[in-house]
Amino acid sequence: MNEPLLKVDNLVQHFKVSRNFTVKAVNGVSFEIFPGETYGLVGESGSGKTTIGRSIIRLYEPTAGEIIFNRDKISGTLTDKVRRMLRKNMQMIFQDPMSSLNPRKKIGDIIGEGLDIHGLYSTRKERNRIIGEMLEKVGLSPAHAERYPHQFSGGQRQRVGIARALVMKPKLIIADECISALDVSIQAQVVNLMKDIQAETGCAYLFIAHDLSMVKYISDRIGVLHLGNLVETGTTQEIFSNPQHPYTQSLLAAVPIPNPRVERHRH
Amino acid sequence: MENILSVQNLDITFRTNAGKVHAIRGVDFDLPAGKTLALVGESGSGKSVTMKAVAGLLDDNATINSGKIFYRGDDKVVDLLTLSKRELRRTINGQHIAMIFQDPMTSLDPTMQIGAQITEAMFLHKKISASEAKSRAIELLKLVGINDAEKRIKNYPHQLSGGQRQRVVIAIALSCEPRILICDEPTTALDVTIQARILDLIQDLQARLGLSVIFITHDLGVVARVADFVKVMYAGKIVEAGTVDEIFFDPRHPYTWGLLSAMPDLETNDDRLYSIPGSPPNLLHEPQGDAFAARNQFAMKIDERVEPPMFQISETHFAATWLLHPDAPKVELPEQLRARLARARKAANLT
The missing domain is CATH 3.40.50.300 (P-loop containing nucleotide triphosphate hydrolases)
Known part of the structure; x- marks a missing residue:
């Protein structure tokens, strides 16, 4: 296969709480993501899946391990050049679309902030054109750029969060539980949108979630996390049809099946 | 089959700053005794409001325009909507109808030991001595599957995990032996493995205690697992x-x-x-x-x-x-x- 877009090697993330207590959130996790694929990361709360996402995008300072992204090392001290590359090419979509959008900023400015910082346009007009196109792409209208986050519904806000990530034309998007705060009917809309965008732009996703049926639906490969360790990884097919690790098996057995007859016979 | 609860033509509006919100527009349903009913729908569809009306927990800005909620108690049928809040609290809530909510952290008092939270309703509704209440609390904690119950009653909510907290909430709901248990998204905040255990627990309790259960959820997997009847x-x-x-x-x-x-x-x-x-x-x-x-x-x-x-x-x-x-x-x-x-x-x- 071709070269991985992201290579995480033995990532360790500890948080020192006090002199004699350290939370060992992630203990030596390694995986790779290839261009254009979707890697699903599943596990219970407290298994470290969100921490891994945040360490990769450098919201945290990894304790140990190496992260290679787009052929550059992005763990350890970042040079200005690498930092700019990282911030442009890796974006994140957060879980709660209300708390991740600045309530005092207009939608247009929220989406345009990255463009402003990286100077990705030459005229004001061009900036507004890019933002307008982006809004249309996620199913909103260019006129929405003048509105504030509170004027939108949850599903629409998550579309704004996606537009903000996409406007930078990133190679990797980290989607941290980006649909779990939404209603079922809206979840399907957002997942369809994410798939369309992937088909169009060829970006890769790190899809972090606890909803296994959705992870199965969207991912090419899956990693199963348990207490900060990657206990099993493989293609979606392998994980779901032939889970090896007892933890993966118990996780799969716990997923409720939307079929009353089958569900009743399982227990 | 006898209906333990029967809601007829319920219609509720909320007064808000933006105007009147017609949240419930004529809802009818029956709950046969001992069965499980699931209410399914998106947020804002009115499933929680309907159940809050049944439990008498509607906010002050709600107006019930019409409707009847018949509850069949031990000997007679009462329309819960004709009772005052005070009467509801004294005679129905807890003892006949109990409710558990989505987020166990917000429904428990962080400053109270869980033992005290379980016995609170018992003291309110029953003539019971402190030692009796305590042993009943321990019994309830055992019933909902919490190990080491004797020690646990001294714990505060923050010392428990999410799944254990939800178990405590269920123990509180069961403390006065209700006939109907209303579960408002009881497992949405929990992991799938914990969710499976809590659902098992609720079903097991239902069989043992003969509860009638109403489940509010948007997770169809959960519905398939627990429900006898479904209202969308x-x-x-x-x-x-x-x-x-x-x-x-x-x-x-x-x-x-x-x-x-x-x-x-x-x-x-x-x-x-x-x-x-x-x-x-x-x-x-x-x-x-x-x-x-x-x-x-x-x-x-x-x-x-x-x-x-x-x-x-x-x-x-x-x-x-x-x-x-x-x-x-x-x-x-x-x-x-x-x-x-x-x-x-x-x-x-x-x-």
Whole structure:
């Protein structure tokens, strides 16, 4: 296969709480993501899946391990050049679309902030054109750029969060539980949108979630996390049809099946 | 079968700064004793409000315009809506109808030991000595599967995990031996493995104590697991009602179709998920005709003008959609849904 877009090697993330207590959130996790694929990361709360996402995008300072992204090392001290590359090419979509959008900023400015910082346009007009196109792409209208986050519904806000990530034309998007705060009917809309965008732009996703049926639906490969360790990884097919690790098996057995007859016979 | 609870023509509005919100627009349902009823729908569809009305927990800005909620107690039937809040609290809440909520952290008092939280309602409703109450609390904690109950009653909520907290909430709800347990998204905040255990617990308690249970949820997997009967709510109305088999294997309302197919099962490998376009209506403005029409790909002209009545499909199965009218054109189910229903029937050995 071709070269991985992201290579995480033995990532360790500890948080020192006090002199004699350290939370060992992630203990030596390694995986790779290839261009254009979707890697699903599943596990219970407290298994470290969100921490891994945040360490990769450098919201945290990894304790140990190496992260290679787009052929550059992005763990350890970042040079200005690498930092700019990282911030442009890796974006994140957060879980709660209300708390991740600045309530005092207009939608247009929220989406345009990255463009402003990286100077990705030459005229004001061009900036507004890019933002307008982006809004249309996620199913909103260019006129929405003048509105504030509170004027939108949850599903629409998550579309704004996606537009903000996409406007930078990133190679990797980290989607941290980006649909779990939404209603079922809206979840399907957002997942369809994410798939369309992937088909169009060829970006890769790190899809972090606890909803296994959705992870199965969207991912090419899956990693199963348990207490900060990657206990099993493989293609979606392998994980779901032939889970090896007892933890993966118990996780799969716990997923409720939307079929009353089958569900009743399982227990 | 005797109905322990019967809600008739419930209609509720909320006064808000923006105007009146017509949250519940005529809801009817019965709960047969000892059975489990699931209310399904998106946020804002009115499922929680309906249940809060039953438990007498509506906020002060709510007005009940019409309706009756009959509860069959030990000897007589009472209309809960005719009781004052005070009477409800003294005679019904806790002892006959108890409710558990989504987030166990916010329904427990962080400054109180869990033992005290469990016994609080007992002291309120029963003549019981402190030592009796304590041993009953320990018994309840054991019943809900908390080890080391004798020590645990001294714990504060923050010392427990999410699953344990929800168990404590269930113990509190059961402390005065209610007949009806209302569960408002009890497992949404929990992991799948913990969710499975809590659902097991609720079902086990139901069998042992003969509880009647109402489940509010949007997770159809949970519904399939626990429910006997299902009511699908949309925009303050019940749009489809039936037994759990009827809803999962033979759904008739386009909204139920959408809900079923929007949630992938483990076999889904379609390129796109079937999704319901748009978002639920704002009930600040009274919907014209069928509230679902704007999102319904099968909507007909009549949907925009006249609200569909409930059409009866079988003795237990009802749906409010004009598609069931004898004059309506026959519609083909969306391909994905047809495949999915076939899969579901096959898995269940139905033909």
